[in-house]
Amino acid sequence: MTVTAEKLVKKFPGVRALDEATLRLAPGSVHALLGENGAGKSTLIKIMTGVLRPDGGRIVLADGGEAHFGGPHDAQRAGIGVVHQERNLIPAFSVAENIALPAVPQRFGFVDRAAARALAKRCLAQLKVQLDVDRPVSTLSVAQTQLVEIAKALAVDSQVLLLDEPTASLTSDEADRLFTVMRELRDQGHAIVLVSHKLDEVFAIADTVTVLRDGRSVAEAQPLADLDHDEIVNLMVGRAHAVLELARTPVDRTATPALELDGIGTADGHEDVSLAVRPGEIVGLYGLVGAGRSELARAVLGLDKITAGTVRIRGEQARIRDVGEALRRYRIGYVTENRKEEGVFLTQPISRNIAVTVWRRLARAGLVRERDENSLVATYRERLGMRLSGPAQLAGELSGGNQQKVSLAKWLAADCDILVIDEPTVGIDVRTKAAFHELIVGLAADGLAILLISSDLPEMVTLADRVLVMRDHRLVGEVDNDHDYDRTSQEVGRLLHQAR
Amino acid sequence: MRRRIWADPRLGLLVVIVVLVAVFTALRPAFLDVDLTIVPIQSDLTVFVVVGLAQLAVLSLGHMNLAVGRMAAVSAFAAGWAYDKLAVPLVVGLLIGLAVGALVGAAAGWTIAATGVNSFVVTLALDFALIGLVSLLYSTFSDGVAFHVAPAGMDILRGDTFADYCAGDLCGPPIPLVVPIALVAALAVGVFFRNSRLGREILMTGSNLQAARLSGIPTSRRIIQAHTLSGLLAALAGFLLAVTNGAFSADIGGSFLLPSFLGPVLGGTLLAGGAVSVLGTVFGAALTEVIQTGLNLLQFEVEKFKIYIGIVLLVALSLDRLRQVLAERRKQEVPRVPEPVEQKEGVA
Numbered sequence: 001m002t003v004t005a006e007k008l009v010k011k012f013p014g015v016r017a018l019d020e021a022t023l024r025l026a027p028g029s030v031h032a033l034l035g036e037n038g039a040g041k042s043t044l045i046k047i048m049t050g051v052l053r054p055d056g057g058r059i060v061l062a063d064g065g066e067a068h069f070g071g072p073h074d075a076q077r078a079g080i081g082v083v084h085q086e087r088n089l090i091p092a093f094s095v096a097e098n099i100a101l102p103a104v105p106q107r108f109g110f111v112d113r114a115a116a117r118a119l120a121k122r123c124l125a126q127l128k129v130q131l132d133v134d135r136p137v138s139t140l141s142v143a144q145t146q147l148v149e150i151a152k153a154l155a156v157d158s159q160v161l162l163l164d165e166p167t168a169s170l171t172s173d174e175a176d177r178l179f180t181v182m183r184e185l186r187d188q189g190h191a192i193v194l195v196s197h198k199l200d201e202v203f204a205i206a207d208t209v210t211v212l213r214d215g216r217s218v219a220e221a222q223p224l225a226d227l228d229h230d231e232i233v234n235l236m237v238g239r240a241h242a243v244l245e246l247a248r249t250p251v252d253r254t255a256t257p258a259l260e261l262d263g264i265g266t267a268d269g270h271e272d273v274s275l276a277v278r279p280g281e282i283v284g285l286y287g288l289v290g291a292g293r294s295e296l297a298r299a300v301l302g303l304d305k306i307t308a309g310t311v312r313i314r315g316e317q318a319r320i321r322d323v324g325e326a327l328r329r330y331r332i333g334y335v336t337e338n339r340k341e342e343g344v345f346l347t348q349p350i351s352r353n354i355a356v357t358v359w360r361r362l363a364r365a366g367l368v369r370e371r372d373e374n375s376l377v378a379t380y381r382e383r384l385g386m387r388l389s390g391p392a393q394l395a396g397e398l399s400g401g402n403q404q405k406v407s408l409a410k411w412l413a414a415d416c417d418i419l420v421i422d423e424p425t426v427g428i429d430v431r432t433k434a435a436f437h438e439l440i441v442g443l444a445a446d447g448l449a450i451l452l453i454s455s456d457l458p459e460m461v462t463l464a465d466r467v468l469v470m471r472d473h474r475l476v477g478e479v480d481n482d483h484d485y486d487r488t489s490q491e492v493g494r495l496l497h498q499a500r
Numbered sequence: 501m502r503r504r505i506w507a508d509p510r511l512g513l514l515v516v517i518v519v520l521v522a523v524f525t526a527l528r529p530a531f532l533d534v535d536l537t538i539v540p541i542q543s544d545l546t547v548f549v550v551v552g553l554a555q556l557a558v559l560s561l562g563h564m565n566l567a568v569g570r571m572a573a574v575s576a577f578a579a580g581w582a583y584d585k586l587a588v589p590l591v592v593g594l595l596i597g598l599a600v601g602a603l604v605g606a607a608a609g610w611t612i613a614a615t616g617v618n619s620f621v622v623t624l625a626l627d628f629a630l631i632g633l634v635s636l637l638y639s640t641f642s643d644g645v646a647f648h649v650a651p652a653g654m655d656i657l658r659g660d661t662f663a664d665y666c667a668g669d670l671c672g673p674p675i676p677l678v679v680p681i682a683l684v685a686a687l688a689v690g691v692f693f694r695n696s697r698l699g700r701e702i703l704m705t706g707s708n709l710q711a712a713r714l715s716g717i718p719t720s721r722r723i724i725q726a727h728t729l730s731g732l733l734a735a736l737a738g739f740l741l742a743v744t745n746g747a748f749s750a751d752i753g754g755s756f757l758l759p760s761f762l763g764p765v766l767g768g769t770l771l772a773g774g775a776v777s778v779l780g781t782v783f784g785a786a787l788t789e790v791i792q793t794g795l796n797l798l799q800f801e802v803e804k805f806k807i808y809i810g811i812v813l814l815v816a817l818s819l820d821r822l823r824q825v826l827a828e829r830r831k832q833e834v835p836r837v838p839e840p841v842e843q844k845e846g847v848a
Contacts, residue, residue: 342710345711
């Protein structure tokens with residue numbers, strides 16, 4: 001189905017979120033929608049799916065008629081389906097029930113289970129996916145739930161399918177499988193829109209591309225074959241994108257490690273994990289999703305049980321029972337990977353989000369003065385380059401990158417000198433990501449010891465001094481990083497996939 | 501910040517209160533009679549503000565305390581028993597009552613923190629157990645269902661207003677002596693949640709338990725502390741009601757549950773936790789009290805009275821909800837920051 005969004009305009013007070021943006025979708029193609037955070041991608045998707053109404057422009061459907069979506073249901077009925085970043089399935093329901101949910105088959109007013117299961121099976125078969133339709137969705141992996149969401153969109157016969165950051169939390173194997181499904185759907189004649197920050201996957205799967213910048217479409221449905229990586233980045237950021245060469249201070253490898261694990265085993269299944277991070281050093285911990293990297297960090301912080309081995313902090317043996325002790329006694333901070341769920345308090349002001357770790361220090365006779373908090377905010381706003389309207393702004397109103405900075409700031413405020421940073425730039429746009437990398441390198445230069453967990457290999461190569469590779473809860477090797485992407489990535493890949 | 505004021509539920513409450521007072525006064529001029537209405541309304545309000553604060557203490561966590569009335573009853577029993585059997589001074593009995601309330605609250609908090617069972621279930625079960633315990637205690641230790649005791653000072657606290665105290669020709673305002681107790685409690689709870697580390701950490705725990713734990717807040721301890729505070733305030737409310745009634749009886753706290761939620765919720769405290777409004781709770785309790793007194797003056801029969809008060813409160817709550825939805829909608833359409841381009845996707 002051909003769908004064209006022509007010269008869409010969406011105004012919010014003080015800003016044109018969309019300024020005559022055009023998106024042309026053709027059946028049988030994968031169309032990449034690119035742009036930095038704030039370029040207008042989300043707004044465009046919301047208009048296409050009936051969540052927002054445009055202030056100008058129009059959406060033209062295949063039959064030449066103009067679409068006026070009063071709400072998401074209208075868009076769905078017109079054949080436009082969307083798979084959001086947030087999972088929108090009901091965990092306690094089965095796969096079949098979730099797939100059939102938008103149009104529940106009924107018999108005599110009761111749910112026709114047999115028909116629902118048949119529908120689910122048909123949709124999954126269309127994706128060439130094997131999945132037990134009676135399994136509750138809560139037992140599925142992230143990748144599987146995503147496939148169920150796509151099947152759900154197919155159940156209402158979506159001819160246009162919008163996928164918002166579908167691979168954000170998938171391993172590369174899972175992402176490959178998703179791409180196979182996307183190609184399958186393309187070959188069946190669906191129009192697929194892929195919103196992604198990962199250019200590699202865009203080049204791997206997309207046929208055409210639309211790039212948004214400041215609400216305008218600066219490339220409209222161009223064949224991807226005509227463009228290369230740098231040209232796309234230039235279109236997105238609007239200026240030649242300087243490759244980030246970060247100056248690193250050499251690490252004194254004879255210094256006492258700030259954090260040292262020796263033969264650590266955990267209740268989660270880690271065995272004989274030994275590593276050391278020295279002041280000023282960034283040690284990368286690389287591995288596939290599920291290899292046990294975050295779980296190791298959690299065990300070190302006392303959130304999970306350590307069953308064997310010793311932890312030494314600045315040369316002294318340590319037993320850490322909870323995060324409070326890790327923070328106050330050992331000055332270890334943990335920047336979590338789930339920033340919305342665990343990193344920030346979305347409904348609280350930024351000042352409290354940052355000061356939460358240091359109220360003990362700020363309090364005079366048990367009372368905290370807002371003035372002290374606000375000066376703390378001012379310090380880190382400057383140091384981390386946060387964009388906010390003021391200390392009283394709620395953290396939930398910030399962009400992902402700024403939320404991540406808030407999540408980092410609370411540990412810096414607490415004077416941590418060991419930081420475990422878990423997936424710092426997931427879902428963050430190119431420019432903010434580069435700023436974040438500079439920031440992390442700057443922290444190391446200030447003498448912090450940093451254990452960096454990341455599934456983003458270019459990020460690892462940019463930042464880490466050494467890369468440790470974890471597989472199935474064990475360390476399988478170490479690569480000295482000379483910041484030569486090809487050599488280091490090959491070495492890491494070899495460790496990751498070598499036969500046991 | 502202008503939008504914040506528009507969205508502030510307390511402003512709306514104040515307007516509704518003023519309008520209702522005007523309406524009731526027009527219908528029954530006695531509504532502004534000092535002895536008939538103004539003084540009793542203040543005494544009642546004193547109790548219900550403290551009851552509201554007791555509920556607010558755990559609403560901060562997103563929890564509930566359904567045993568708020570029975571915690572008051574147990575504490576009132578303890579105080580009454582101390583006056584009757586030990587003949588302790590007024591203040592000592594109050595302290596004993598507060599200690600018992602705090603202890604029962606702590607037990608509820610500990611159970612919730614240790615088992616992870618929903619506070620609704622825990623306090624409901626506790627309430628049920630305490631109903632039995634309270635009547636058992638009174639039948640065992642008193643000569644029936646109440647201690648009719650009057651330690652020195654209680655009658656003064658009960659009957660006097662500041663108008664009874666004069667310096668020369670200058671007398672105080674017609675405010676009952678118990679009112680400052682509620683004011684001090686409200687002020688203390690307000691400062692606790694706004695400025696103290698403990699109160700803020702409780703709010704953070706209520707806002708996002710997991711993030712609080714990962715920020716180094718001892719969340720289990722904070723849960724226990726919030727419930728302890730709730731028990732303590734329930735005990736204070738029980739004591740104030742006993743003073744107003746002139747007896748420490750088994751039925752104290754029986755009418756606490758609904759008002760305990762009405763005050764805070766009308767005042768803008770979220771059931772979800774993470775935010776409380778003490779001033780809102782005072783206004784919310786005042787609104788409830790004005791409605792009740794007004795309908796009373798208009799001489800509704802008891803049964804009709806209950807129907808009407810239920811309806812009036814439902815309407816008030818619905819209007820408040822409507823106001824919230826409108827405010828929410830405004831907020832969504834108006835990005836707060838001057839450079840909204842940056843923050844838009846974060847909200848989405």
